[in-house]
Amino acid sequence: METKHIIMILGVILLTAAPLIMYAGKGEEQGYFGGADDAAGEAIEKLNPNYKPWFSPIWEPPSGEIESLLFALQAAIGAIIIGYFVGYNKAKIELKSGNQ
Amino acid sequence: MHIMEGFLPPMWCAFWYVLSGIVVGYGVIKMNKLMKEQPEVKPLLAVAGAYMFVLSSLKLPSVTGSCSHPCGNGLSAVLFGVPITAVLATVVLLFQALLLAHGGITTLGANVFSMGIMGPLAGAIVWKILKGKINSSWAIMLAAIAADWITYVTTSIQLTLAFPGNNPIATLTTFLGIFAITQVPLAIAEGLLTVILWDKIKELRPDILLKLGVIDESEVPNYTSSLNTSTGGAE
Numbered sequence: 206m207e208t209k210h211i212i213m214i215l216g217v218i219l220l221t222a223a224p225l226i227m228y229a230g231k232g233e234e235q236g237y238f239g240g241a242d243d244a245a246g247e248a249i250e251k252l253n254p255n256y257k258p259w260f261s262p263i264w265e266p267p268s269g270e271i272e273s274l275l276f277a278l279q280a281a282i283g284a285i286i287i288g289y290f291v292g293y294n295k296a297k298i299e300l301k302s303g304n305q
Numbered sequence: 306m307h308i309m310e311g312f313l314p315p316m317w318c319a320f321w322y323v324l325s326g327i328v329v330g331y332g333v334i335k336m337n338k339l340m341k342e343q344p345e346v347k348p349l350l351a352v353a354g355a356y357m358f359v360l361s362s363l364k365l366p367s368v369t370g371s372c373s374h375p376c377g378n379g380l381s382a383v384l385f386g387v388p389i390t391a392v393l394a395t396v397v398l399l400f401q402a403l404l405l406a407h408g409g410i411t412t413l414g415a416n417v418f419s420m421g422i423m424g425p426l427a428g429a430i431v432w433k434i435l436k437g438k439i440n441s442s443w444a445i446m447l448a449a450i451a452a453d454w455i456t457y458v459t460t461s462i463q464l465t466l467a468f469p470g471n472n473p474i475a476t477l478t479t480f481l482g483i484f485a486i487t488q489v490p491l492a493i494a495e496g497l498l499t500v501i502l503w504d505k506i507k508e509l510r511p512d513i514l515l516k517l518g519v520i521d522e523s524e525v526p527n528y529t530s531s532l533n534t535s536t537g538g539a540e
Contacts, residue, residue: 210500210501210504213497213500213501214497214501216494216497217494217497217498220365220490220491220493221365221494223368223490224366224367224368224370224490225366227368228366237370237371238366238370238371238372239371240371240372240373241306241369241371241372241373241483241484241487241488242306242307242373244371244483245308245309245312245464245483245484246309246312248464248483249312249464249468252468252479253468256314256468258309258310258311258312259311259411260310260409260410260411262406262409262410263403263410264403264406265406266404266406272405275404276362276364276405277362279358279359279361279362279404279405280358280359280362280363282355283354283355283356283357283358283360283362284359285355286351286352286354286355286358287352287356287359287502290348290349290355290509291505293348298509
């Protein structure tokens with residue numbers, strides 16, 4: 206891990222934390238951190254009060270808990286694959302240089 | 306950037322399905338061909354897909370007070386091009402539509418078009434312009450930022466096309482305000498994360514990157530010189 210990468214990780218943390226600090230202590234009206242998707246849905250309903258969504262999801266997570274379970278699952282699947290790739294190749298390189 | 310289930314008139318659903326379908330179909334053919342001709346790229350294909358999986362599950366807070374997620378589509382666009390990225394994006398979006406009710410089956414075509422086609426296209430163009438001119442780490446950062454951000458701009462345009470209202474410009478501004486502005490810091494964060502993964506790939510498997518032709522040998526001097534000194538056949 207180079208210094209460059211550490212600064213980059215700090216940058217990501219800063220970008221994520223800054224909005225939380227900016228909106229700290231504010232009510233639900235400003236900065237509740239709802240989804241942008243839902244905000245777009247509301248905008249559509251405001252622009253076209255007559256528009257009715259003509260199809261609804263076949264299945265919805267029964268609760269926020271289950272939803273976060275599935276989101277965590279999604280992230281975990283991805284992270285396992287990336288971790289495996291990095292670990293496998295790193296070990297292979299080390300093994301190779303160790304044998305010489 | 307998901308357009309929610311049912312939030313596009315049937316006409317537009319069909320329109321985006323047809324457009325995306327063509328690209329995804331072509332992508333499936335390209336992907337099969339790539340896996341057959343260069344089976345050694347498979348792990349990297351998995352990593353590119355996995356990266357989209359991880360990033361699109363992270364809903365990050367933004368300066369507008371709402372949350373959105375990065376896409377991870379820039380990395381795949383640079384490595385494998387737009388059609389294959391469209392296939393990977395379809396897998397991610399299907400998972401989210403079926404299991405999380407984020408996005409939808411009816412809006413899948415439109416969502417694939419923004420996250421799998423237009424965003425990656427922007428990333429690929431940025432990459433093409435910068436390739437060879439600056440270090441690939443910085444080029445991939447800018448490509449990832451472009452891919453992520455244009456994905457959301459595309460969503461805004463798609464929604465404006467479907468719901469122009471009385472004043473299409475004002476409508477577009479509204480949707481851009483919701484998606485594009487929220488996305489600015491997230492796109493930058495994605496750019497930074499992508500560099501970290503990119504540098505890791507470059508360090509561990511420069512051979513695949515060279516084979517795919519995304520970088521040239523001047524980028525990995527240590528790797529190619531070690532190949533030359535060990536005079537062949539040591540696999």
